[in-house]
Amino acid sequence: MKIFLTVFLVVTGLNLLAQPVVLVQKDVSKELARKLEREYPTIEGQVREKPHSVQTKFEKAYEQVLQTDKFKDYTIWNTLCLNAEGKIDYLMLTVTRGFRVADGKQKEDTSVADSLAAIISTRIAPHLADFVSRRTVGSQMSMEVYVSFYTRAITKPHTKKDSVVNGLAEALATKDSLKVKTLGLAQNLLTTLPQVIYRFPNLEELFLSDNDIESIDLDMARLPKLRYLDLSKNILRDNSIRIGKNKSLQLLNLQSNLITNIPRAARSCKKLETLWLGNNRMTGLTNASFRKLKPVKDINFYKAELTALPKGIGKMRRLEVLDVYYNKLEALPKSITKLKRLTHFAVSHNNITELPKRIDKLKRVHTLYAHHNHLSKLPDRITRMKELRIVDLGYNWLTTFPSQLVAFTNLQELDLSGNNFPDFPVQLLQIRKLDKLHLRGNPFLGQDAERKYSEQLSQLKQKNIEVFY
Incomplete structure (x- = not known):
């Protein structure tokens, strides 16, 4: 009997230890708040996104703690301090009426919300003892989750198409x-690839996003017509993706996983045209990463934590769209000018100081997004890019107007916002064709700008140019 009681007490103690420390946000001291902010930072990228499994767990936990039908007007805001095992160390919560975050300035009575927060803080911990955020394992961080029990509007059911199936239950029941x-x-809430997908041999589109799938082994011989595969927002790693050789898959979405390099599985898709890899930590890219990807026309490295783009990118000779938005690039490889089929060149939100000198080799580019960089000049040969229609150079380090822009005859939209032009760039008046011009945020646009530069602005408007200033 003593042994039984001892074991019982030990197990009970361990369960209590596993429970998170729950605090009401307004009662958290500044000292503790700073400590938690240091130890559990907010991390940009894929691990910051709130997984559906986390949201579902919290909704169920609060349904067990509260009579949710009585609190339809309230929202519970939760800040999770997650350890490297994906478990909650600290949970800080705030309750508000509606969706407004309490900021101390609300005039309405908050006594009910405060009382509700106090009640929740004493009851919620046991319901989260077994909680694990699988997608954030390995990262000590904070995450925001809100739960609301408002009554959702009843929507009219869509006319069901025999060709479209949603959900596991419907997939199993479809005749x-x-x-x-x-x-x-x-x-x-999938953790593995469900075998039910193979019931549909004529499947063309398969959506598996926002689950907790850790590995994929897809038999394409059983899905010979599949052309669109969405595996975004899962827990896939470089070597956990297997896709059988095929000539059908055209789009592969692997955004928001735990990938560091282009997976080999992409090379099994001989007709692959679109490869999306954004919101991954693509720190393992090498020149060899781009081998055998010649069919790809559109590649996305949005928020991929790139500090350099390997010169191997030049091997993708059929590429038409390159998106490296929100990275940490300071330069672009010379080999990028080998992408002679490129039409969309998106390098915004980096630290790039200059565009390639031989950018003129990219003759088909009609859309250039290079805003939010450190550009102070343009390469001379950019004037040979006769197909340019949209050029966004906003929020760079330009202090003088790039004279090269005058050479373009097919320009539709030009954005020079947020640069450092001390005076109105008179060369703008020489541009022969333009539909929209953005100038906001430049030093010359002071309070008296409209009067001071009325003649220049009038000339632009006479050319039917819509000016934003």
Whole structure:
């Protein structure tokens, strides 16, 4: 009996230890708040995104703690301090009426919300003892989750198409599986690839986003018509993705996973045209990463924590769209000028100091997004890019107007916002064709700008140029 009691007490103690420390936000001292902010930082990128499994766990926990039908007007704001095992060390919560975050300035009575927060703080911990944020394992960080129990408006049911199936239950119940072309299994709390997908041999689109799937082994011989595969917002790593050789898959979405390099599985798709890898930590890219990807026309490295783009990118000779928004690039490789089919060149929100000198080799580019960089001049040969229609150079380090811009005859939109022009760039008046011009945020646009530069602005408007200043 003593042994039984001892074991019981030990197990109970361990369970208590596993529970998070729950605090009401307004009662957290500044000292503790600073400590938690240091130890559990907010991390940019894929791990910051709130997984559907986390949201679902919190909604169920609060349903167990509260009579939710009585609190339809209230929202519970939760700040989770997650350790490297994905468990909650600290939970700080605030309750507000509606969706407004309490900021101390609300005039309405907050006594009910405060009382509700106090009650929750004493009851919620046991319901989160087994909580694990699988997608954030390995990162000690904070995450925001809000829960609201408002009554959702009843929407009219959409006319069901025989070719579209949504959810596991419907997938299992569908009788005429040969008609199904689209299968939606996003946010289904999946941890593995469900075998039910193979019931639909004529499947063309498969959506598996925002689950907790850690590995994929897709038999493409059983899905010979699949052309669109969405695996975004899962827990996939470089070597956990296997896709059988195929000539059908055209789009592969791997955004917001735990990938560091272009997975080999992409090379198994001989007709792949679109490869999205944004919101991953693509720190493992090398020149070899771009081998055997010649069919790809659109590649996305949005928020991929890139500090350098390997010169191997030049091997992707059929590339038409390159997106490296929100990275840490300071320069672009010379080999990028080998991408002669490129039409969309998006390098905004980096630290790039100059564009490639031979950018003129990118003759087909008609859209250039290079805003929010450190550009202080343009390469001379950019004047040979006759197809340019949209040029966004906003929020760079330009102090003098780039004379090269006058050479363009097909320009539709030019953005020079947020640069450092001390005076109105008179060369703008020489541009022969332009529909929209953005000048906001430049030093010359003071309070008296409209009067001071009325003649120049009038000349632009006479050319039917819409000016934003």
